[in-house]
Every structure is written in C-alpha cells, then in structure tokens.
Amino acid sequence: MDTLYLTDLLGTGVFAVSGTLTALHKKKDLDILTLFIFAFVTAVGGGTLRDIIIQAYPVAWISDANYLLVIITGLLLAVACRRWWLGFLHRPLRVFDTLGIGIFTILGLEKALHVGVNPWAAVLLGIVSALFGGVIRDTLANETPLVFERQLYATPCLTGAVLYVMLLQAGLHATIGFLLSVAVITVFRLLAIRKGWSLPPIRG
Amino acid sequence: MDTLYLTDLLGTGVFAVSGTLTALHKKKDLDILTLFIFAFVTAVGGGTLRDIIIQAYPVAWISDANYLLVIITGLLLAVACRRWWLGFLHRPLRVFDTLGIGIFTILGLEKALHVGVNPWAAVLLGIVSALFGGVIRDTLANETPLVFERQLYATPCLTGAVLYVMLLQAGLHATIGFLLSVAVITVFRLLAIRKGWSLPPIRG
Amino acid sequence: MDTLYLTDLLGTGVFAVSGTLTALHKKKDLDILTLFIFAFVTAVGGGTLRDIIIQAYPVAWISDANYLLVIITGLLLAVACRRWWLGFLHRPLRVFDTLGIGIFTILGLEKALHVGVNPWAAVLLGIVSALFGGVIRDTLANETPLVFERQLYATPCLTGAVLYVMLLQAGLHATIGFLLSVAVITVFRLLAIRKGWSLPPIRG
Numbered sequence: 082m083d084t085l086y087l088t089d090l091l092g093t094g095v096f097a098v099s100g101t102l103t104a105l106h107k108k109k110d111l112d113i114l115t116l117f118i119f120a121f122v123t124a125v126g127g128g129t130l131r132d133i134i135i136q137a138y139p140v141a142w143i144s145d146a147n148y149l150l151v152i153i154t155g156l157l158l159a160v161a162c163r164r165w166w167l168g169f170l171h172r173p174l175r176v177f178d179t180l181g182i183g184i185f186t187i188l189g190l191e192k193a194l195h196v197g198v199n200p201w202a203a204v205l206l207g208i209v210s211a212l213f214g215g216v217i218r219d220t221l222a223n224e225t226p227l228v229f230e231r232q233l234y235a236t237p238c239l240t241g242a243v244l245y246v247m248l249l250q251a252g253l254h255a256t257i258g259f260l261l262s263v264a265v266i267t268v269f270r271l272l273a274i275r276k277g278w279s280l281p282p283i284r285g
Numbered sequence: 286m287d288t289l290y291l292t293d294l295l296g297t298g299v300f301a302v303s304g305t306l307t308a309l310h311k312k313k314d315l316d317i318l319t320l321f322i323f324a325f326v327t328a329v330g331g332g333t334l335r336d337i338i339i340q341a342y343p344v345a346w347i348s349d350a351n352y353l354l355v356i357i358t359g360l361l362l363a364v365a366c367r368r369w370w371l372g373f374l375h376r377p378l379r380v381f382d383t384l385g386i387g388i389f390t391i392l393g394l395e396k397a398l399h400v401g402v403n404p405w406a407a408v409l410l411g412i413v414s415a416l417f418g419g420v421i422r423d424t425l426a427n428e429t430p431l432v433f434e435r436q437l438y439a440t441p442c443l444t445g446a447v448l449y450v451m452l453l454q455a456g457l458h459a460t461i462g463f464l465l466s467v468a469v470i471t472v473f474r475l476l477a478i479r480k481g482w483s484l485p486p487i488r489g
Numbered sequence: 490m491d492t493l494y495l496t497d498l499l500g501t502g503v504f505a506v507s508g509t510l511t512a513l514h515k516k517k518d519l520d521i522l523t524l525f526i527f528a529f530v531t532a533v534g535g536g537t538l539r540d541i542i543i544q545a546y547p548v549a550w551i552s553d554a555n556y557l558l559v560i561i562t563g564l565l566l567a568v569a570c571r572r573w574w575l576g577f578l579h580r581p582l583r584v585f586d587t588l589g590i591g592i593f594t595i596l597g598l599e600k601a602l603h604v605g606v607n608p609w610a611a612v613l614l615g616i617v618s619a620l621f622g623g624v625i626r627d628t629l630a631n632e633t634p635l636v637f638e639r640q641l642y643a644t645p646c647l648t649g650a651v652l653y654v655m656l657l658q659a660g661l662h663a664t665i666g667f668l669l670s671v672a673v674i675t676v677f678r679l680l681a682i683r684k685g686w687s688l689p690p691i692r693g
Contacts, residue, residue, distance in 0.1 A: 114643050114644055114688060116691065118643075133337055133541055136342045149613070199349070199350040199353075202347050205353070221624065221637065222633065222637055223632065223634075235322075239318065282313070284314075338541070424631070429631040486517070488513075488518075
C-alpha cells in the first residue's frame, strides 16, 4: 500500500518535471504561473480523467495535499536546473519519463480492474492514465497531441497493459506481473524512440 | 429495454465507422491504433460526457465490454472496406450517420429526463450526446469542430429534441414520440446538408 | 443563502454576455445557436468542471432551469445591444466581467472548502471555476486560451484566493473575507490590464 502511494507520488513529480521542461522547450516567455498550469495538467490530467470516468472519488490531489506539494517541488526543481535538464540530463529524464508512463499505465489499469471495470475498458483506462495528461496539456496549448502524430506512442502501453491482464489471468502474483509489464513498456518505448519504429500507415 | 440497448449498440457501431472514415479522409499515414482512438472518441465521447454531467454511473462502455467490441468491429469494417465506404457507399453512410445522430439525440434526452434533469437542460444534453463525440475528436485533433462553423449542424437536433419534449407533455406515447422526433431530425438534417440551408448570421 | 444564489445567477448572466460578445468580436457569420454554445460554455464550463472534480452533484444548471434562462437572457441582451456593448459600454462590461471573475473565484473556493477539499486544491479549484469557462470555450474554438499567453490573467485570482484562505484561518468572518478578497481580485486585475503588468518570463 505504502509502496504504491510513494510510487504514485514519485510518478507525479516526474511528470511535473517533464511537463515543465516540455513547456519551456516549446514556448518562450512563460511565467511561473503558466508553467505551473502545464506541470499540473501533465501530472494529474490523465489520472483525474480516469477517476471521473470510473467514479473513483475522491480524486487523489483533492483529498491529499501532498500531490500538489510534489508538483510544486517538481516545477521549482525543473525551473532551477532547466539548463542541466535540457542539456546533459536530457537522456536520464527521458528514461525517467518513460518509466513514469509505464508505472502510470499499470497503476491505472489496476485501479480500474479493482473497481470492477471490464478488462477491455481497464486496458484503455490504463493508457488514458499515462498519456492523457500530455494530451490535455497539448490540447489546451492548441497543439496536436503527439499521440495523434508520432506512430509508436501508445503501442508499448497497450502491449504492457494486455500483458499484465494475461499474466493476472494466468495466476501470476500481481507484484511480479506489475514489474514485468512496466519493464516491457519502458524498454519497448525507449527502443521504439531510438530506432524510430512505427506501425504501418493505413491510407484512405 | 432490449430494443433500446440494441439501438444504442448499433448507433455506437455506426459512429465508430464514421469516425474512422472521417479520420482516414482528413489525415494521412494514420496507424490502426490512432484510428481506434478516433473511432472510440467519436463513438462514446458524447454519451460519456453526458453521463458524467448527470452522474449516471456506470458509464456504458465501462460496465459492458460489448461497446468496445462493437467499436473495434466498426473500426476493422471501416478499414477493410474503406474504398467502398468513401466511394459508392458514401451516400448510404451519410444517411446512416444522420440516423445515428437522430437516435443519440433522443436517447440522450430521454436518459437525462429519466434521472430528473430539467427539460431545458435535458434538450441540451441530448444534443451533447449526439454531437460532442465529434466535437471532442476534432478538438483533440486540433481542428475547429464543425458545430462552430457549418451553420445547420445543431439546429435539426434542437428541433427534434424540443418536439420530443412537447409531444411527451401533450401525452403522446414515448415510442411514437421517439420515432417521430428521430424522423424529423434525420430528414431535416439531410435536407439541410443537401440544400445548403443555414441560419442567418449575426454580425458583430 | 439567497444572496449567494442570486450572486451566482448574476455572475452566470454576466459571463453569458461577455462570452457572446467575445465570440461576436472574434468571429464573423456566427448564427444564434453557435453564439448560444459560446455563451453557455463560458458561463457554466468552469463551475461544471469544478463540481465534477469534487463530486458536488447535481451540477447547478442540471437541477435548476433558472441558470439556462439567465444564459438565454444574457445571450439575447448581448445580441440586441451588441453595438452599445462593443462601443461605449465596453469599459463597464470589462469592470463587470472582472467582478464576475472575482466572485466566481471565491464562490468556487468556498464550495470546495465546504466539501472537505484541502486548501491548496481548493485555491486551484476557485481559479478553475472563474477561468476555465473561457479556457474550454477557446479550446473548442481552436484558439490558444488567454491564460496561456497573457501573463497577468491568473495571478489576481491566485492572490485573492490565498488571501481568503488566510483571512478565514485568522478567524475573520466569512462575509467580510469574501468582500475583501473579491475587491482585491477585481482592483488588482483591472490595474494589471490597464498598466500592462506581467510576471517576469522564465527562459528555457
């Protein structure tokens, strides 16, 4: 229980850092409050949408102030060390961010299964948890979300989520399934970015 | 009851087909997963938003896996026969899609009235059910939703929804009111598209 | 209680007027139904989002038809007198709109505190109540929301909201805290617009 909670907080902080840096990288002349909005939406957008759809109230950051404190810490850290992060910390950050996406996919999937969502929808909600913070952020900033453009963005999440459901149904212990599925998502996604893999396009 | 459920599933499938084809028509190089997101959002976006606003939990596709199966079937059917659909099946599809909009408007209105929403808001929620799947899809894809540009998009839905409320209050049987109102929306909308009807613009 | 209700209705009407005029000012050839959508989203978008996040059902305009009547009245009034509003009524409207933003910030904050939200999140939800009607409207219309561009848009709301929480914790009577905080938001924001104040930009 405690491990899950700390993992969730850590993932939130990582997403706040990467949300801030994405905004700094793309836009100029943002002030600290605007940066906070980007960090906040990136960090809690996907999980909040999932909780509303499956009626899993209260939403985490509503009942527990630690989430906002972690986001503000992530924001300040990202702003203070922004030249490092965008420089020689660029690669470690991407690994971190990808790990965060893996963790949030399986945590979201598990939460959905836990409240009785059917497995097909639960897989989808896992992906929503991990990717829709970024989608909402891009939509509010009037940009096309990456998930609609770059091909191999959602595929690793889908693969890992389906794997997790199959491992559970095969009787594997949840923790081992969790670690395996997160590893598959992370490695698959890092390789896909590096090698430029993509699904074949379908022409109209 | 069973008829309503089957109608709802059928409408979901039709919206999945038209969502996929709209995406294929507008964008190039989409892969199957991106197409699924378009199909999914088009098919369940409006109804999910309605259910969240009126607290009508559980959302249909969360508790019943048939909705996702119908969407995946619609997606595969649309991809497999995409040249037929965009060719000589273009007109039948538009009739089908318009029928789907009519059905979703009145189904959504009825569901809202059923949980005690006031009639003015219920009419609005009927329109949201039918049109906001497309609105959310266009917004995520960074396009201006048609409802904000082409004039006669929401008017037939409004007309049919108001008619349905008036017929119910006049004591007509719900099923007859349903059929009449859906027919009015469908015919009105097909005529409006064909004749290029529009409401008069208001200049600033 | 009655005063709060009437204040809320009045604020809704003011937002419907300013939503309609913003749409008329920016776009051409909008018909009355499209204008209604803009007025409606501007007026109830922020409050609806807040209520869904904190599970404060039923959403106001769902259970009480007066909200929609006020929005329709505001819409018709704005359309009928649009030349006056955009002409010599331009300044009074901005004062009115800013007052509406002040009132909605503190009303939203209070509602969130009332259902047990932690103070940090409650401050955020107050700002969401006041500003996200406009954000959703701009996003649907495929424009970048002002809150992501013009610097001093959210700062006065944040200042007033934090002040209100501090006054309450210092033991001040809620009504006096309400009036003081709304005054601070309104005066701060009007001055910021007039003087072109902005927070210092952070460069990437």
